[in-house]
Amino acid sequence: MEKSDGDVTNHYAWLGKLIAEDRNSEESTCDLVLESEGKEFPVHKNIMMLVSKYFKKMFTIEMKEKYEGIVKMLQIPHERLANLIEFIYSGRIKITVENVTDILDDAEYTQLEALKESCKTALLKLVCADNCLKLRAYAQQYNLDEVFVKTNQEITTSFAAVVRHDDFVQLDVDDMSAVIKLRNKRCEEAVFTGIVQWVNHNPLQREELFVNLFLKLDPSLMRTDFLNKASKENLVKNNLVCSNFLVQNLLHDRRDPHTVSVFVTVSVLISCTDKLLIIGGDNSPKSCVVYDVITKQVTQFPQSNDPRMKSTSVRVGSKVYVVGGYDGGPIETCEMMDIIEPTAWILMPDMLTARGYCSSCYFEDHIYVTGGYSNHESLSSCEKLDIHNNKWMRIKDMIQARDEHGTVVCNGFIYCIGGSYDCNNPLSSCECYNVRSDVWNEIAPLNQASEGLTCVVLDGNIYAIGGRGDKSQYLSSVERFNPGIGKWENIAPLQHARYYSSACVVGNKIFVIGGLNGDKKLNSVEVYDPTSNVWTIAFNTKEPVYEATVVAI
Template identity: 25%
Template sequence: MAKRTPGDAASPSRLDGHPNRLLEGLNRLRLDKLFCDVVLCCEGQEFPCHRVVLASISSYFEAMFTTGMVESTQERVKVDGVEPEVVNMLVSFAYTSEVSISTANVQALLAGADLMDVTDVREACCGYMQRHMTINNCVEIHLVADKYSCEKLRKSSMDYILEYFSVVYKQEEFLSVSVDKLTEILSSDHLNVPEEDMVFDAAILWLNTCPERRQSFDEVLEHIRLPLISPSHLHTVMESLDVVKEHQACQRFISEANTYQRLISEAEEQRLQSYRNTARPRRTTVIVMMGYDGTVHSFDPKTQQSKRLTRLPSDERGKPCVVVSGSVIYVAGGELSDGTVSKKLWCYDLHRDTWLERASMNEEHWHCNLVLLDGCLFVLGSLLVDAIGSVECYDPNSNTWELRCINMPDNGFISSVVALDGLIYVFGTHGVSTYNPISGDWTEVDPMRNGRFNISACTLNGKIYAIGGQIVDEEFGEYAEVDVAEVECFNPQTDRWTMCAPMQNTCCFSRVAVVDGMIYILGTGGRRRDIERYCAETDTWETVGRMPADINSYTLVCGTVRLP
């Protein structure tokens, strides 16, 4: 035999398929009840297992089987505090690495995974709730996260409550929170409210839900910044509240507010400065509009003032797609000045007033749609044949694109896409469908009551609004497209469309933005320069402004940005 040299030393090789084959073999042995050395018993159901497998994925079972506990020698171990179905799912996960999470089982599964310390399933449950957080369930999710000490989910759900407080405080789950949780919310500097009056109204609504809460209302009132409430509101409401008359502490807070509001000098104001008369930091939401030549403006719906921002430093001119994440604007694709189509992705940081070029897409996209879901950007469709059926996904953390789909169902020309509850809703000439990025499944949505195309769409309070668009007027021939002012609302919970009040003007290809619970449509009316606003609570439309002169509504793209 030849003498071995140092270069001949054996090196380990990792076989990628081995872990899966190992799990498959162990699961087959479990299902065939071979070499099982413990049986988990839960409410009359039995689950034969291998101790070593359970201990490998759970410190709970590792401690049970290795620290001299009585269960370490028992062949049958009773499991309390967990539903049998959850035990079955956790055992199956240990052998397959797969778990099916749904709205119906996520809380029970989280409880079981927390008790048995199955970390991967616990994190998966938190991730599921994070992705499916809405106005209706954010408080419930926060309370669940509190209960099981899921810190990341607890923080994100609290941020959600604070951000959408103007709608959340009217929900049943909010009205059932404890006094401690209520004061935690109301005392936050990050509570997003237009005026302190709303904070007080929320507290009164909570109080009236349960009369027994009167005893602790002084604790709540202490965290409302009463000096900042409008004097008329303060006087009118407070004078009629018996609970204020019953508590000396409440009367003291009211007296402090009245005194503050009577101040006439800044010196006196400074002397009486306290937590309760310190204004909460207000964040402004502006609508960002981009024209055909890369010109960018911001529009403040409250002041109705527009401001020119830094122009896009490239020549993506015709129909790029735009989406906003926080204070960052993403612009993808579009037609270049030489007639070719761009693959580029640009991002604009409003705080730094700077454009940065990011990783390019895999394919050119023109007249496409961009949507944000679970922190990732999805670009769908194009008028280019090569990309017409494609879906690409961009991860801002890794600055990479992934081609998710190349055979998108034939929706016709796609005019709008929105994301809601983990799904992407695609509005095309041929109807509405949903795309599930996790499963890759496409599903048709029931047609609107009045079928139309080239609509604008947005989400608000867990519902989808389809606004304007076009219909074919048969009186003028097959290709006679007529703009309409109709508006419909889709509720995913009931899978039904309902009619809303029509706009004041017709529109198609108009751009939509949501600011402070209101829907704004840009590009209606005479020469498509009007800005209309919709209030869902009153089901009414009004014209609130005009677009800047150098923004053409036919090439307009827009999004909303939160300013600190």
């Protein structure tokens, strides 16, 4: 007679109870002793080997413990060792925010994956506004990806409460920058207060970091009386960049001019919200042109040192970096310009590999450059620039070599989207990079393979725009990816198909500039409003823009 699932389950429970009771019986079959701080714990060697890679390795290779009946667990205090053994035999262990790091340390030391999984499950239930910063740090330390995502979501949802917690001022600069990016825009006042408290907690080391953090805020979302208070904060009023930024946002918001004059009077105002900077391209490889998307005013910035076709760029605070590209062949150079004082591009250290058709993003004080084309082949290699010590370092290669692809940061992970293999084979594949574990994982592919597409992130969604598909078909299609759902969906198409266009987000809208449509280079700029799901023509650039790179400034 075949046993039912219930009978099998009962049998497992009976067997487990029998083995657990055997440990303490007078006729125990235990054949191994674990010792910690003078305390001895009898266990079954075979069970230890089954559940723990640590013990399996110990007793299958030539280690002295293989031939002894006792193992000294010097790294684990006896109380924690007792809890560890109890978990192995019964599956029971109490996990709290206070003891979880000890349990995770013991699980990692003994390579007990089941215990680490139990910690993950418990932490997912414990996440709240009061502990999400602490648990986020644990998730990073122990590579608990699901917990990391859950804490990021809690930070976004409860940011105003999170910044009031004592853990906030204890964040290091990398985590501080990352956490600020997770905020929702309804709590800019709380974010400003939190940044000031964070800087004042350690002013000697943090005061110089205030400007870049302040420039991440949107003053238009703050009340006038709060802005009046903010303008009197020493960190703001004693810094011309911060004052300029605050005043320009007030002017753009069209507040009462008298209200603006309350804050600060300056002779030169630099806008950091409504402009986009187009760098290089097929027509003018060294040109740098600023377009104001509101007034349509055009401003020439200094030319780059090197020609920048098929390059990539990122903005970091008030600084813009442009990397790689083509000048008769792939180039490895990198240069930077401060848009507060845009007088010249400054050469930075070269990349480790020359790359054209590459892509980039900025995350936690590093500029990441992925893939590209060099030496007649697509690259899977990637590297990052530490903006504090100006040093390039290798990171893990992508799963798929790719060029003409998109790279973005979303919810604490780096995504590489589509592109081409060897410059003429469009890809639909996409992958995601975990910065903490240095691991790439495949994600859902695009609905349509696309090379020379452009990608941006808006409101937590990734947009893959245009490009060129199979049989050299120029694409107007646009796809959107929600990381929480894990699936691409088609949204409203562009008005014009665009291959190797450029895109950025300005004022919560997506601007797509130029590109190639068949044999025609485009000078039109389309804008997407996510609230209406409609693309419209915003304006035309003076010259066609193709194979350029763009950042919002």
